[in-house]
Amino acid sequence: MFNPSSAVSIDSINVLSYKINIDFTKFKSKTLSSSTVIKCKPLKNYSVKKIKFMLLKLNVDSVFFKDSISNKYTKVDFEYNDTLIILNKSLDYTSEICIYYHGNPQKDEMWGGFYFSGEYAFNLGVAFSSSPHNFGRVWFPCIDNFTDKAIFSYSVKVPRGYTAVCGGLFIDTLQTPDNCTIWNWSHSIPINTYLASIAVAPYKFVEYAINGRNTVIPVKLAAIASDTSKLKSSFKNLKNAVEIFEDYYGKYLFERVGYCLVPFNSGAMEHACNIAYPIYAVDGTLAFETLMAHELSHHWWGNNVTCSNASDMWINEGWASFSEALFTEKIYGEEAYKKYINKIHKEVLQFSHLKDATVTAVSNVSHQNTYGSHVYKKGADMVHTIRQSMGDNNFKQACVSIMEKYKFNNINTSDFIGEFSKYGTSQFFLKQMISDTGFCHFTIFKQNSEFKNNLWETDVTYKNRTRMGNHIYDSIPYELYVFDKNFKKEIFNVFLGKNENIKFQSKFKPEFICFDFDGKVSDAITDEYILTDKTGNYNLDYAMMNINITANDDTSLLRVEHHWNYPDEYFLDIPGITISKERFWKVDGILDKSFKASAIVNYDGSKLTSYTSGWLDNKLLQNNAEDSIILLYRPDAISNWQIENNITKSTGGKTDKKGTITINELKKGEYTFALKGKQQSSGINEFNKKKIKIYPNPAEEYIYAIWNESSSNTYYEITDFSGKIILNKDTENKNSVKIDTCGFINGSYFFTLFRNGLPIVAESFIISR
Ligand SMILES: [Zn+2]
Incomplete structure (x- = not known):
């Protein structure tokens, strides 16, 4: 829920500093007793009639306001509804407010807030499911947003033998007569409420210094005694991480580098100078060090610039x-x-x-x-x-x-x-x-080279499509690689987009050309290459093809592109075939005359909700049609698809929607999966392929779809990128339809015509507003 009046009021105050004073001696019973002194002023142009702070489900005992003339605190009336404290007081100039409260600090349902576990108590400053996500308000009254930054200091009383680690620099400890210790910490750098932190345990410190860009940066890591040596080993590259990020993002701006180990099993939290870091990630190895780097980098991206x-x-x-x-x-x-x-x-x-x-x-x-x-x-x-x-x-x-x-x-x-x-x-x-949503996808359609004025001039026509995009990509910088037959290469910087055509001149005759050989653009293609003069097995996991080279007398360059987009249906002229709408491969390169290879591709229509595999051929295999799966091949983008018969198919379990197809003799060209079946023989040829037009495309409020003949028993279906059916309607013997698309979210869709329950023809379109 969003209440504009309360929002304006909350955001109209600028907090300069929070002084958080916590009695945490009863942390084992999950309670704290606190006072927080907030120094604040009204934001420019705001008149603050009532002062409001967020505080979540704690008990407010009393509130005091410091008079700026007498410097004395006077008690003020307040209301508290478990979310907001509203003081019956206007804020006219910089003032100090002291709020006393106690209770059980909360935890988010998914992630964040206060955790109590044995000898440990600690906070994680954001909440995944709460709104706002900032979670300072679970332990101190505050302006809990991503814009208001303030200076923090902490004074935490814990039973003797325990250490309270907070953000900023360690100031001192005080031993109290009641056998407790007060730990004082202080920031001099302004931070957001979600970056304030506290962790309590029988911590010991690992301390050293890093020579930073301009200054010496103190490092103070907290762990219980039995974890400190593993911590040192696992953080071997912390110093390097600081250097790397200072090199790329500028100097480290905070008072110290700090991590604090906590018994948590789902990630870490980048609290300023006091990163809450899971114990599992400190096992003495470097296995989790990218998590260490991730959290440190937040001190530039997030903690400095938020x-x-x-x-x-x-x-x-x-x-x-x-x-x-x-x-x-x-x-x-x-x-x-x-x-x-x-x-x-x-x-x-x-x-x-x-x-x-x-x-x-x-x-x-x-x-x-x-x-x-x-x-x-x-x-x-x-x-x-x-x-x-x-x-x-x-x-x-x-x-x-x-x-x-x-x-x-x-x-x-x-x-x-x-x-x-x-x-x-x-x-x-x-x-x-x-x-914008989605991924750009450019595929070379045809190319033609001519020798002119001592140079080879090549004209390239390409297709511009998108995966899950809400618009047509344009002016995307790409590298165009051009190889001659001896693997000599030239690289051209080109901009791909609406034009779908480029020309370039090379000193040699192009033998093989491709976009983005070096993987610089994260588009809808995952590709890998093999450059070798040997035979052997190459598992191209990224391009999703396993290659076994059996003959190769001289150097060969084999490039495999896995396209995360539907194959070109225009060139399908085989009755009774349903071609994949999900993906295809392109195999290209410069192959030695002797080159021979087989290749394995996996089909997988499984839907694992762990999202570790599957979700590749779901539409094609939605009816458990493993027996009908076939492989189509064509030598280039302007040739018709043909059924590849020189394959070995292994379905394994017949209903798991997973299996492999071995291409016994891999050739240059395109490959994709398709379904063949008796029941689909009354198919696509009757309508003539691709005799369907959708416009406007991209569309906003409506589309027209027109096909070439009307027929009874025909209906159309619109599915989104994931295959979810959005619309399903009879064509009523017509050969065109206007569809209201106002309710469609931005993205790519398929329009498919069905006759007698079988898909006849399909075309994609984009909604983009
Ligand atoms: Zn992060």
Whole structure:
């Protein structure tokens, strides 16, 4: 629920500092007793008639207001409804308010809040399912949003023998007569409420210093004694991580680097200077070190420059996830980086829309997808693409510039685009990568080379489609690779888009050309290549084909592209065939005359909700049609599909929708799955292929679909990207239909005509508003 009047009131106060005083001596009974002193002032142009702070389900005992003239606290009346404290007091100038409260700090249903476990008590500052996501209000009264930053200090009383670790720098401890210890910590850097932290346990510290860019950065890590040596080993590369991020994002701005181990089994939390880090990730190995890097990188993306709204969480989380890959590149090399990005990219193509139960852009996500797969994974994927399009120097400069310009401040996506577009990339391109849904998909249709004026001039026609996109991509920077038969190459920087045609001149006769040989654009293609003069088995997991080269006397370059888009149905002229609407492969390259290989492709229509496999051929295999699955082949994009008979098929279990097809003799060309069956013989040929036209495309409010002949027993069906049926209606013997699409969300759809219950012809269209 959104109440504008209360929202204005909450956001009209600027907090300068929070002084949090906690008696946590009863943390084992999950209670705290606190007072928080809030120094605040009204924001410019606001008249604050009643002061309001958020505080969640604690008991408020009393509230005092400090008079600025007498400097004395006087008690004020308040109302409290478990969410808001409303003081019967106006705020006219900088003032201090002290609130006393106690109770059980809350936990979010999904993730975040206060956790109590044996000897440990700790907070996680955001909540995945609560609104707002900021979760300072579970332990202190505050303005709980992503924009108001304040200075924090903490004073925490715990039983003697326990350590209270908070954000900022350690100040001192005090021993009290009642056998307790008070731990004092203080930030000098302003942070958001969700970055304030507390953790209590019998902690010991591991302390050292890192020589940062400008200053020596103290490191203070907290763990119980039995974990400290594993901590040192697992954090071996922490120093390198600081150096890498300082190199790319500018100097580390916070008082110290700090991590604090907590018994939590689902991730970490980037509290400023005091990252809550799961004990499981500190096993003495480096297995989880990208998590360490992720959380550290938040001290630039999130803790320094914060998303100004939860819907722009990609600025925090997309960047932190990308930073994992950057860390990997600098420690383990470019191949490791590529592998890391490829893994993310494939996962995004295969699962993000399923995990988030929607297709969304990276920016402007809904509340429930704030911490979803599009934000983290597609966000990282797109940062990679942006980086590659700019070049590393521009990329670094843009990052540093953002960090300086918006230091200790907030940005939204348009601030980001505005700043990055100053460094060798366009606003138009950035907007498409971040604010539009889906993935671009460009496929070479035909090419023709002529020798002219001592150069080879090549004319390339390509097709521009999209996977799950809500618009037609345009002016996307790509590298066009051109190889001659001796593997000599030239690289051309081209912009692909609406034009669907490019010309280039090369010094040699092109033997093989392709887009994005080096994987710089995260589009709807996952591709790999093999360059070898040997035989052997190559499992191209990213391109989803297992190749077994059995003969190869000299060097061969074999490139396999897995296309996450429907194959071209226009060239299907075989009766009774239903072609896949999900994916196809393209095999190309420069092969030695002796080259011979077989290849295995897996079909998989399973629907595992763990999203670890499957979801590839669901539409094709929706009726358990494993017996009918066949492989189609065509030598190039302008040839008709034919049934590939030289295969070995292995269905395994007949109902698991999983199996393999071995291509006994792999050829250059395109491959895709299809279904063949008796029941489908009254098929597509009667209507003549592709005699269906949909316009406008992309569409907004309506579409027209027209096909070439009317018939009885015909109906049409509209399905979305996931195969979900949106509309299903009889054609009423007509050969055209106008469909109201106002209720359709942005994205790509299929229009399929059925006669006598069998699919006849289909065409895709896009809704984009
Ligand atoms: Zn994160």
